[in-house]
Amino acid sequence: MGKPRARRRAPKIETRRMRAIIACAAHLRDLRRAHRRPPPDVEIASGAAPLRLAPTPPHSYCTSPAQLCADLTK
Numbered sequence: 001m002g003k004p005r006a007r008r009r010a011p012k013i014e015t016r017r018m019r020a021i022i023a024c025a026a027h028l029r030d031l032r033r034a035h036r037r038p039p040p041d042v043e044i045a046s047g048a049a050p051l052r053l054a055p056t057p058p059h060s061y062c063t064s065p066a067q068l069c070a071d072l073t074k
Contacts, residue, residue, distance in 0.1 A: 012018075038044060
């Protein structure tokens with residue numbers, strides 16, 4: 001006699017948990033798609049984004065960003 005045949009796996013049955021998982025995944029896809037672009041009624045600034053200032057050097061006496069800006073304008 002030959003080898004016994006492997007049992008066939010039972011087909012998956014769509015359970016309440018599986019339906020919830022599928023619904024959540026679809027909802028997340030919709031959210032990602034919706035937030036890819038800003039809403040149509042929001043105006044987008046056409047100017048360039050401001051450059052960030054370098055952090056305060058460790059040997060600097062300035063303790064706040066306002067003092068650093070005042071120091072840089074001198």
